[in-house]
Amino acid sequence: MPNRSDSHISHPRSWYAASAHGHHPRSILEESVETDVCVIGAGYTGLSSALHLAERGFRVVVLEASRIGFGASGRNGGQIVHSFSRDMDFIEQHYGPLKARAMGGMAFEGGKIIRRIISQYAIDCDLADGGIFAACNGRQMHELEEKQALWERYGHQQLQLLDHKEVTQYIGSNRYNGALLDHTGGHIHPLNLALGEAAAIEKLGGVIYEGSAVTRIDDGSPVTVHTAKGQVKARFVVVAGNAYLTGLLPEQQQKSMPCGTQIITTEPLSEEVQKRLLPHNHCVEDCNYLLDYYRLTSDGRLLYGGGVNYGAREPEEIEKLIRPKMLTTFPWLANVRIDYSWTGNFLLTLMRLPQFGRVGSHIYYAQGYSGHGVTSSHLAGNLIADAVQGHAERFDVMATLPQHPFPGGRLLRVPYTAMAAVWYDMRDRLGL
Structure with missing residues (x-):
């Protein structure tokens, strides 16, 4: 019988974890499996990607290091907020009207995707409007x-x-x-939304493993994704670890x-x-x-x-x-x-805009929503599915946004950013 992930990992104590609907543990990956797409991370980016791909007929395997919705996707404020952390006027000013027009066409899509998924799969997650x-x-x-x-x-x-x-x-x-x-x-109740999306993926034939942290990715044809006890061979990989990603995309981690x-x-x-x-x-x-x-x-x-x-x-x-x-x-x-x-x-991220991109030809990533992750992550899953299917135009709009490292590198990015936050907090207190 497969090992269950709840033997050593549980959600942090929160009202969401205490009121979650029937979160039965998924198996730990302990074998070699083959699939069309391997998704790393069972937060909103990974779940949205897997669900959109499964809806289009792709075989999908999701690898989660902890539990479904363990990170911000199961702990956030639960608010459906449109647009990006930097709004369209900022994008117009810094990247021009063409980029702004393309991104503006996606700025209000994430909330619509969430409502469509909730309705289509009858997910009980306390949706309330306004x-x-x-x-x-x-x-x-x-x-x-x-x-x-x-x-x-x-x-x-x-x-x-x-x-x-x-x-x-x-x-x-x-x-x-x-x-x-x-x-x-x-x-919404964010953890129940994540659990409902996971159930929808499984109804469409997708497989989710918990307690299965990825140790390395070998790019090739197919791409091989390794865990401590198993591996997944896939045509494509989606890296969706966001703030809980460690080691797999070192260049991208320098920029967030x-x-x-x-x-x-x-x-x-x-x-x-x-x-x-x-x-x-x-x-x-x-x-x-x-x-x-x-x-x-x-x-x-x-x-x-x-x-x-x-x-x-x-x-x-x-x-x-x-x-x-x-x-x-x-x-x-x-x-x-x-x-x-x-x-x-x-x-x-430094520019407070999401980071989308590819590593090689078969590995996709999306991360860094800077506080607007509930809606932006659901948009990301749709764009990634489009790109895997061969329609990458909208994904590339996001992927061509500049991705800058924080000043001071990994050592000084925290104190520099904290000092900036103190300044803005003082401005707010003074009403300036």
Whole structure:
């Protein structure tokens, strides 16, 4: 009987792990198998790639070092936020109108892919519509007005500006000058989405191995992917480890940096308190550089996250860090108990834009969504499937974006980036 991965690996403690639907362990790879495409990583990039490929008739094997959704895909804020971490105006300015037009055609696709997958495969992941960008000062409100005009210019019309009075009808806080409501934003249970996508892949004939970390990739025809106890021979390989990738793409790792974000979740709240907090059950993120984000869970908790972590933190430290942020927004929650606190890594790039590319002719990668991974990773899977199928035009739009190393290399990238974050945080506090 195959060994099961849960004998030595489990999800970190979080509300998501505690409320996940039936995550039965998958086998560890202990043999040599052949397939069309080997996908490394069972987070959103890998799962989206595998699912889109399986839908097109490719045989797919997924290798996951830990558990499905172990990384950011199973620990994030669960918000469906459109576009990229750098918006279309930045892309226009730095890369020109042709590149911006091509990327603008993809900027709102990830959320549509998520909703299509949830509907088509009947995934129970608490999908709720509506996302709010909240302005903490007048400058940010002006930026939201510009964002609305920008997104509408690229075809996204389901937006509504809210002034100070109107925003209090959506958020039970006096903190905000106003907001931009995206009616096509929303929120999900991210781990249950990942598990549902994994089940869909398996229904289409794909195979997923957990506890099967990849030790090396031998490029050739076929490509051979090695684990400690087995190997996969494939026509194509998709590397989708993102912030948890180690050693397999050293050049790409020089051009990205894992960063953490922290989340706390309260005890279940009464319906009265929930209605006072978020009467329309929308999710919220503010417009600060080190932003706060929050929403209600399906069992009535407030899930609140924020900040950027450039080093590991223990759960006790996370609560001490995030609880004051929550109370700045909702001071009347001072006596509410915190039941869960956790952290998870996302992958930051210098230009805050995703990194797509090939190594040789048969190895594809996508990574570095810089905080916009929920939607961008699902877009990435579709583009990778297109490219493997021989239609690489849109993948190449992303792959030709410059990929710059961080100043100071691996040794100094963390302190340099942390210093920049302190500057932007100070600017936000001063409303500049």
